[in-house]
Amino acid sequence: MKFGVVVFPGSNCDYDTYYVLKEVLNQPTLFLWHKEPDLKGVDCVILPGGFSYGDYLRSGAIARFSPIMPAIVEFAHKGGLVLGICNGFQILLEAGLLEGAMLRNKNLKFLCQHVWIRVENNQTPFTRKTKKGQILKIPIAHFDGNYYASSETLDKLNRNGQIIFRYCTEDGEINERANVNGSMENIAGITNKAGNVLGMMPHPERASEVLLGSLDGLAIFQSIINS
Amino acid sequence: MKVRVLVCLKNGVLDPQGQTVRHALHVLGYQQVKDVRQGKVFEIELEGVDKDMAFKLIPEIADKVLANPIIETFSWEILE
Numbered sequence: 601m602k603f604g605v606v607v608f609p610g611s612n613c614d615y616d617t618y619y620v621l622k623e624v625l626n627q628p629t630l631f632l633w634h635k636e637p638d639l640k641g642v643d644c645v646i647l648p649g650g651f652s653y654g655d656y657l658r659s660g661a662i663a664r665f666s667p668i669m670p671a672i673v674e675f676a677h678k679g680g681l682v683l684g685i686c687n688g689f690q691i692l693l694e695a696g697l698l699e700g701a702m703l704r705n706k707n708l709k710f711l712c713q714h715v716w717i718r719v720e721n722n723q724t725p726f727t728r729k730t731k732k733g734q735i736l737k738i739p740i741a742h743f744d745g746n747y748y749a750s751s752e753t754l755d756k757l758n759r760n761g762q763i764i765f766r767y768c769t770e771d772g773e774i775n776e777r778a779n780v781n782g783s784m785e786n787i788a789g790i791t792n793k794a795g796n797v798l799g800m801m802p803h804p805e806r807a808s809e810v811l812l813g814s815l816d817g818l819a820i821f822q823s824i825i826n827s
Numbered sequence: 828m829k830v831r832v833l834v835c836l837k838n839g840v841l842d843p844q845g846q847t848v849r850h851a852l853h854v855l856g857y858q859q860v861k862d863v864r865q866g867k868v869f870e871i872e873l874e875g876v877d878k879d880m881a882f883k884l885i886p887e888i889a890d891k892v893l894a895n896p897i898i899e900t901f902s903w904e905i906l907e
Contacts, residue, residue, distance in 0.1 A: 658895055665892075694895065701897040703836075708843050748840060748898055782841070 601825045603629040604642030606672070606688075608663045613649035613685065617805040621646075624808055625821055634666040644681040644824055645672055647688025649741070649803055659702060659744045660690035669695055681725055681824060682797045686742055689789075689799030698792055698799045699757070700749035705742070706782025712741040714813065715780060717765040717788045717802055718772050724791055725827035726798045727764060729819045735772045736765075736816035738802035740780070745801040747783035747790075757790055765789035765800055828873045829906040830885055834894045835866035869893055870906070881905065 603621045607614045614631065621629040630640060639645060652663035663669075676682045676697050684692040692698045705711055719727055719734045730736070749757065757763050765788040769778045779786045781801070789800030804817025836842045842864050849863040871888075873881060889901040 657893070661892070661895070701895050703841060703898065704843050706841070706843050708847060746841075746843075750897070782843075 601627055601644060601827075602642045603627055603644050603646060604632040604639055605629065605646045605648055606632045606634060606668060607648075608634045608650070608652035608666060608691075610652045610654055611648050611650035611687070613687075613803060613805060616803075617646055617648045617685070620805045620808045620817075620821065625818070625825065627825060632668060634663070634668045637667045637671045639668075639671050639675055644683065645675060647672075647682070647684040647691050648805075649686035649688060652687055652691065655687075655744070658694065660687060660692075660694040663687075663691045664695040673697060676792070676797050679794065679796050681827065683726060683820075683824070684797075684799040685803055685805065686740075686745075686801055689801055690744065692797060692799045697797050698790055699753050700747055700790070702744040703746040703748050703782075704744055705746050705780075710741075710743045711745070711780055712739070713780070714739045715788075715802060716768050716770050716772070716778065718768040718774065720763050720766055721761045723761070724764060724795045724798065724823075726791070726820055726823050729823040729826060733772065734819075735768060735770070736802075736807075736819065737814045738804055738807040738817050739814075740802050741806075742781070742801055745781040745783065747781075747787040747801075749784060754784060757787075758785075760793055762791050762793065762795075763787055763789075764791055764798060765802070828876055828878075828881060830871050830873065830881060830903055831906050832869040832871065832885060832889050832893055832901055832903040833866055834869070834889070834899050834901045835864055836898055837900050840898050867893075878905070
């Protein structure tokens with residue numbers, strides 16, 4: 601599985617993601633510069649976390665017009681695997697590859713902490729190595745992670761099994777206390793209808809080594825590798 | 828030509844920043860303040876554009892870039 605990690609001005613999790621894929625999981629991995637509309641034959645595109653274009657205007661709003669984006673949209677429409685992490689998720693929403701939008705966190709704080717998320721659907725290329733209902737401990741680090749969608753969109757996401765992760769307590773309970781950023785229905789990650797594009801706010805690349813306090817993020821990358 | 832575009836969160840979309848400003852105003856004693864919604868203002872200078880063209884161009888720009896139609900609405904006016 602050949603991975604491409606997209607680098608925008610302001611990306612800051614690009615090297616972490618590259619490191620996990622290349623050094624921890626021994627996968628061929630390369631960086632894709634946002635100005636080059638060439639995906640260089642990768643099998644999976646990752647939009648990493650960070651603050652592309654300083655989050656000016658809205659998070660992800662400027663990055664979605666980068667020269668590489670039409671190639672990513674085309675790749676996604678052909679069924680290519682695309683994973684957006686944090687700012688990458690925000691970019692996928694702005695680009696219309698995923699439905700909904702992000703609002704500022706309900707408590708107006710930048711949240712940087714470990715959270716627990718529950719796997720709601722393991723029948724995706726990103727979660728096959730997990731179990732349905734499995735609880736993953738993965739950190740978040742964001743200001744705009746308060747997921748919003750219209751009630752029609754939420755119905756559709758629920759009906760199609762597109763809600764992949766929900767914020768939960770350590771015991772897997774979905775409640776308001778666990779919903780740190782105020783997201784609708786505790787949503788932490790969704791896919792498109794076809795299931796080949798995933799956006800998630802937690803950072804699996806920051807939970808892929810014992811030293812970092814959790815290995816739970818590896819399951820997501822391993823799912824992709826085995827897809 | 829100079830135009831001003833105003834982008835606001837849609838009614839019904841939670842605005843935690845506006846709520847915090849309202850709360851601060853209440854603490855300062857301005858109990859008359861019933862609600863606050865926070866938005867963004869863009870002042871845009873156009874060149875070689877007449878009024879008819881502006882009516883086509885500005886909504887296009889606002890819809891495509893300045894506002895996210897899922898959560899925001901916009902209004903605009905010609906300043907000069």
